[in-house]
Amino acid sequence: MTLPVALAGCDVIGQAKTGTGKTLGFGLPLLEAVTVPADVEAGRARPDQLTDAPQALVVVPTRELCQQVTNDLLTAGKVRNVRVLSIYGGRAYEPQVEALARGVDVVVGTPGRLLDLAGQRKLDLSEVRCLVLDEADEMLDLGFLPDVERIMERLPAKRQTMLFSATMPGQVIGLARRYMSQPTHISATEPDDEGATVANITQHVFRAHSLDKPEMVARMLQADGRGLVMVFCRTKRTAADVAEQLGRRGFAAAAVHGDLGQGAREQALRAFRNGKVDVLVCTDVAARGIDVDGVTHVINYQTPEDEKTYLHRIGRTGRAGATGIAVTLVDWDDIPRWQLINKALGLAFPDPPETYSTSPHLFEALRIPEGTRGTLPRAERTRAGLEAEEVEDLGGSDGRRRGAGPRESRPQPQRQPRTPRQRRRTRGGSAPAEGAEAVAVVDAGESTRGAAQVSAEGAAPAASEEQASTPRTPRRRRRRTRGEQAGAAGSGAGAEG
Template sequence: MTLPVALSGADIIGQAKTGTGKTLGFGVPLLQRVVAPGDTELTGAQPEAPGKPQALVVVPTRELAVQVAKDLDLAGARRGVRVLTVYGGRAYEPQLEALRKGVDVVVGTPGRLLDLAQQRHLDLKHVRVLVLDEADEMLDLGFLPDVERILAQTPAGRQTMLFSATMPGAVVSMARQYMTQPTHINAIDPNDEDATVANIEQHVFRAHSMDKIELLARVLQSRGRGLAMIFCRTKRAAAKVSDELADRGFAAAAVHGDLGQGAREQALRAFRSGKVDVLVATDVAARGIDVEGVTHVVNYECPDDEKTYLHRVGRTGRAGNTGIAVTLVDWGDVTRWQVINKALQLSFYEPVETYSSSEHLYALLDIPEGTKGVLPRAERTRAGLAAEEVEDLGETGRQRKAGAAKGRSGDKEQAEAEPRERQTVRKRERRRTRGGSPLAEGAEQAGEAAAVGASSDAVVAPDLPAFEAADSAEGDAAAPARRRRRGGRGRGSSTEAAAEGTPEAPLQPAE
């Protein structure tokens, strides 16, 4: 339904269920309108500005940017279409070098695209096709200002296409402001009127928060399970669930916003290659991620709304395959789930109270009898996350921190190489004065002698220097002698004197 309209150059608002091929729905027309370097030799066609981007695809997440760019690169490989992925977390230099050499299609996230455009490294004046993938997320409150600035830098005669599985009416009205007579295409299978794909088997259970991890560990041991994705609401919950599953013997990895980009891509690569078969993620991986072999999706926590539920569940049952979606609803989230259930017209308004030992859990999900919450050692055959190397992405700040550490280590080495005499701190030489003038040498000696004589009749602190005692001796006889506090602030000297068993008494003037 999309290809004839998109190939004619008309603007499109495309909506279809997850896993039905939206990427190539806009990718094929986009690649068709691009003049690749190989086309010049075959057809003599010349681009308006050689080396400048002719198509731009804007996506909400980094993981989706990598996936879309990979699909477009594969589809346009024979024609030599140059596709560049632009997103945060990577070093600027490789992206700038690719832009200098020339690119045809740019796929990226709004932040890095806008950054490069403002620095005049990315020229969007010759973009002929603009695509907003997951458009409802792109035009949401957080991304709308950045998207507007990007649109302002593209030519007015461009072709604009918006694609997503969920397209609320308010988003459609907002999108029409940036489009010219768009055609709204909603691809629906006449035999599948539900909001989700028909070949996804859905289960909803009311589970206690203290029993969820045990229940999840048994669900992951159901017969025929392939790769599994576990979705959590918060980053802390995703990290915790991943660690607990790893402790129970599962090959699990986490993807969330607190991880560096290298660690996030390492987890996804390990998941795609099968080294890890359980991926615990936040909603950063809920949109657009397409991994072959995902048979189970588990909502460890209730989604926030029906859109989030659809995108999470859509990670399985893709491209005609079957899948199982399990949602665990806590007691406090029952009302939220009932709102989602009503919006999607599902049949799970009152979730069944379920525990890790419930018989219906074993029967519905085909879990072998006697399964416990720990994976048997004989079944721990995955290589794990450690088997996947972390790619050096040149993340922002990495080089600066390394240089600073090198500088600190260099200073330390230099200090160790210096002669010991130079490192020795000279003791401060103190000279006694009276009234601003130096004290005579005879008076100093007399004062020292007097201090020595007074030490036999008065209690003097052990670390009190002789010249301070002399000061006290030569002072006014009627006034009490000055004491030097051995502690810092407060009454440290009194405390120390009491601890040592020495009675605290004022110093007596020397006779």
């Protein structure tokens, strides 16, 4: 539905359920809009129309979505050899700046790094003739809207603008009215697909206790026909903890959340796509646009914040016509939140059944074999695991875990021992008497030589300036008790008597 309108150069607002192909809906018109040397060779363009500055810009909210859109555009533009570059934070600046200097046709980036490079005049936006805002509602939720507006102010006034999202809040519509020219609003739905969710996703909702959730998830991961699984958590700490617990139970699990460095996040996603890891525990940073073949189950370990997040989470399965299963575990405290989501989406789960890891209806609904326990049998532990995927050194600013392993394994800097300050005692402000012993104290820089005790043979005036300036070791005084002082006073009085 989008292609005829977008190829004609009109502004488009595209709205469709997640997993229905929005990336190529804007990607193909965008690739057709750029001029490359293949067009000059075919006679479709003049040589003076070629430029090394970006001719198209795609703005996305997350780094993971940036990578995926870049890979899709590279695949679609391979025949015409379209140069596509991804720009996002967590990576070193230098490779991105060098790639821009060599020339690029399409830039896909996150708002922060795009603004940064544009402010340094490393990114020239004056030649952009096509702008795409992907997942615009997520950029609004993450607070990127001011950055997006500053980027749009740097672009030429005469351009094509396309805005795509699965949901369309009022502020996104306001953005479209300000920066788009007579846009065509296209909402794509299947005729027999009523509701907000995709029809080929089977949804299950259970009321579960937080202490029993790890055992429940471990048993769900042994269901019949289970492929790759994504487990969504609300907080970064919970995601890391669940991934660690599943690892101890024998599952090949990896975590993706905002506290990880970019290298570790990309390592986990690569391992998941390559099949070395079959359980990806993540926060909502991976709920947008991530498209991995073979995801059969999505488990909401914690109730999502709202109905939009729920739609994007379960949309990681059942993509491109495939079927999928979505399971949501609702705490007792989250029942009111879930009922709001249920009402907003028109679902049929207002009062989820109370469920435990031993409940028969859990085994029956998810086709879990009878007798399954919460630990994966050793014979079924066939995945290579996260350690089999190498960590790429990205040279970024947040490489606190870039190939260095856990923080405890890093070598700690050795502190030099502090040399105590030596005081020189004198009698009445004068130099030591003739024949007295002087001690040469070596400073911290010469501590390897040790301290040598030197006897002063000559008179004090005959000593060298270095010896004269050398401090003496202070004499230690012994503090006497009151009994000793009284005894000393008595003996002194007896002597006088």
